[in-house]
Amino acid sequence: MSVATQQHVLIERHGRVVLARLNRPAALNALNAEMMNTLVDQLQPLDDDPDVGCFVITGSERCFAAGADIKELASKSYLELLRTDFFRGWDTFAALRTPKLAAVAGFALGGGCELALMCDTIYAADNASFGQPEIKLGLIPGMGGSQRLTKLIGKAKAMDMILTGRTMDAVEAERAGLVARVIPAAELLETTLAAAATIASYSKTTAIIAREAVERALEGGLHEGIMFERRTYYALWATNDANEGMRAFIEKRAPAFSGS
Numbered sequence: 637m638s639v640a641t642q643q644h645v646l647i648e649r650h651g652r653v654v655l656a657r658l659n660r661p662a663a664l665n666a667l668n669a670e671m672m673n674t675l676v677d678q679l680q681p682l683d684d685d686p687d688v689g690c691f692v693i694t695g696s697e698r699c700f701a702a703g704a705d706i707k708e709l710a711s712k713s714y715l716e717l718l719r720t721d722f723f724r725g726w727d728t729f730a731a732l733r734t735p736k737l738a739a740v741a742g743f744a745l746g747g748g749c750e751l752a753l754m755c756d757t758i759y760a761a762d763n764a765s766f767g768q769p770e771i772k773l774g775l776i777p778g779m780g781g782s783q784r785l786t787k788l789i790g791k792a793k794a795m796d797m798i799l800t801g802r803t804m805d806a807v808e809a810e811r812a813g814l815v816a817r818v819i820p821a822a823e824l825l826e827t828t829l830a831a832a833a834t835i836a837s838y839s840k841t842t843a844i845i846a847r848e849a850v851e852r853a854l855e856g857g858l859h860e861g862i863m864f865e866r867r868t869y870y871a872l873w874a875t876n877d878a879n880e881g882m883r884a885f886i887e888k889r890a891p892a893f894s895g896s
């Protein structure tokens with residue numbers, strides 16, 4: 637095993653498997669632009685490497701990722717998000733062709749849940765919890781959640797999660813089809829790396845074609861859906877409630893929404 641360290645993302649090689657660990661423990665792995673860019677910069681050059689057969693994305697035992705970095709986002713203007721297409725790096729991540737597994741322990745909330753959803757499948761520790769709590773901030777999912785979650789678990793449960801902001805535990809997530817397996821937390825990484833090694837032992841070309849075929853079953857209209865979601869997400873920066881929701885989180889107080 638070899639280890640390369642970039643700020644906030646640790647990369648390890650395990651034979652033909654590349655493990656990326658999100659590593660911002662003080663912020664519960666909240667996803668800021670630097671993490672997004674580092675993850676993409678580290679993995680993209682390996683995408684065409686014939687010696688890399690599978691990626692695994694993980695966090696810590698306590699937290700996969702607690703969402704987009706609310707402190708970073710709160711400082712942005714609508715125009716800045718729109719003009720830079722602030723989240724576009726996540727499209728590059730999602731478009732990586734090498735099979736990618738998410739190994740999720742602890743919180744996978746907001747952008748953290750959406751990052752896991754961008755992977756080909758999710759293996760969950762028994763302490764994992766999934767949620768799209770953006771509505772509590774006056775926001776909606778912005779990294780594809782309204783589309784990918786709905787396609788995976790159906791309208792009823794997706795509406796329930798996105799409108800109430802509640803979390804779903806690992807057992808319910810498996811029952812709903814959000815995760816492939818629930819694994820005792822202590823065995824999560826070992827089991828996921830073993831599955832990744834199995835995938836990486838096959839033809840990379842075949843694995844790529846296989847995953848792309850499965851994707852086709854789900855992706856009709858996804859681009860339009862994500863574009864719609866992204867534009868409306870950015871547009872929330874023009875509302876008082878989103879600004880109030882983010883400020884209230886940072887100031888550790890209850891938000892006072894006005895409907896404006």
Ligand code: CO8
Nearest residue numbers: 662663664666702703704705706707745746747769778779
């Ligand atoms: N952004 C920034 N900082 C965060 C975030 C976050 N999402 N989550 C936690 N932190 C920070 C806290 O502010 C705190 O920092 P500090 O010590 O400086 O006060 C530290 O991490 C530890 O957090 P807590 O003290 O709150 O830990 P608890 O164990 O009490 O609670 C929770 C854990 C329940 C996970 C709680 O932290 C929480 O509710 N976090 C926010 C969850 C959330 O709302 N996530 C959705 C964010 S919005 C989003 O993801 C939009 C999707 C668009 C994707 C864009 C990707 C770039």
